[in-house]
Amino acid sequence: MMRKIYGWPLICFMSVVGMTTSLRAEKMAFPEEELARESVLPKFDVPNSVRNRNVVVEGRFELGGFLGKVTDEAVHSQDQMGFLGTYHINEVHGVNLSYGLMGTGVGDYAKTLNSEVNLDLSKTFGPKSVALVSYQLTAFYGKLSILKNLVVNTHIYGLAGVGSVMYDGLTALAFDFGLGQRFYLSKNFALRFDLKFVRYSGPNPIYRPSGRSQNQSKDDLRNGVLKIRDFESTTYMLTHLTGGLVFLF
């Protein structure tokens, strides 16, 4: 009876087990072209690609200063400096306020016109300051690796809003739209770069009303007797390029 149970089947089984335990796993190598080339990701009905943000801006305020240039200002100074503040309603939406002071004097082009053709525009009226309230849409949040040693978080956002351009004795309605990017040095400090296009109506510095000759107009400009209302209005669309440091709290 015992032999029927522990006879040939057992012996064979034990023999096979004894031999198979000694088998080694062989290393299998596949040609490179047979390996999968595509990587796939599951597609979710409700995608949520960011589980945990390193830099959270929801409900936080942002304050900072900036320097910049109005790159296509023809007559007056292109320099600009100011401060800005942003309130982040959530990770996507925010409200941005900026106030920029324009530089005094005229630019190089105006100096060239004065020296070459005796057209003195130094006493014309240029913008003194620009104040804008813009809606900020933060569409992109991410990180970038710098030389594989440092990770910097970044936001890319769009701006659109209204404001005013202040002259001596005149305030002009302005509209702006643009883009910007913030690079976070820490969770509270960031470098901010904005490129904005500002459209507004203001006094045209190329003064020559009908009925006045060239020389008479040049004399009027040189003597500085003109008021801002003496200049006709023209539409400007200027490029404001700014960069600065902001603090989030």
Next chain:
Amino acid sequence: MFQGLKRKSKQWKSTGLKVKGIFFYALSLILILFGDRFALANDDFDLDAIEREMSRRGEEQAESSQPSAQDRSLREDAKQLTFQDLPKLSAFSDVTVIQKRFMPKTNRFQIYGGVDFLTNNPFFDSYGFNGRFSFFFTESLGVEIGMWSHSVSPRTITADLQSKYRITTKTMLSSLSYLGASLIYIPFYGKMTFLDKVIIPYDFYFSIGGGTTETSYLDKTAPSIHLGTGEIFSITKSFAWRWDLSYVSYTARIPDVKDDGSLVDSGKKQSLGDLYLGIGLTLLFPGASYR
């Protein structure tokens, strides 16, 4: 006698069966214990190597099995950490931050086509087409041939100078086209999420190079220096959109206006710098070959 023989035969049978049984049990035991020697007779040395490795690992585990006081305190601290504390953990000293690039560029060509406009000329509006052809040696380094061509129109202030003071704008140089080559360096690679819905890998690059600029007067090939920066946002492994900010500095001859309104070479040169902002689409080929 026959019964004696019967008993003997029975005894012999039972003995024979016993012998058979013993023989086969012994055989099976031999196969169990020494079967590997028959199956893999050539790998005897591997067993010795494995035994040495196992003994070495056993010694290492014995050394590390006793936690130090620092380890014990770290383990106690770790038990109190939550998922929200992950960003607060101290940085590792040797970590590869982003391991795999979504859109490889090594040994691939790139064609870029887009539109751009001049941002820093107060007297002319300049819009046009921008095309580039690149080759990347590595993920960070490549060379590029770029060409852009623009149409130029005077702004309001320029028309006013002409109409009110007869100050001709013909003496004001503007760039009509540029052709040059540059070196591209991509030190930054990152990923972004668009409205929390999709992840977009991107590269941040810088470029430096030189070429020739065609101006609105006389000079068809004014020598130029080009500096640029931009970002490439990947859509697929071969398709991306790209924005580019390029500064082109060139020196060209400036004209003088005669009394009859015609232009002559004034003999002077002027250095100018144009800042272009462009956006477009880029295609990389051949297809990505990594898995």
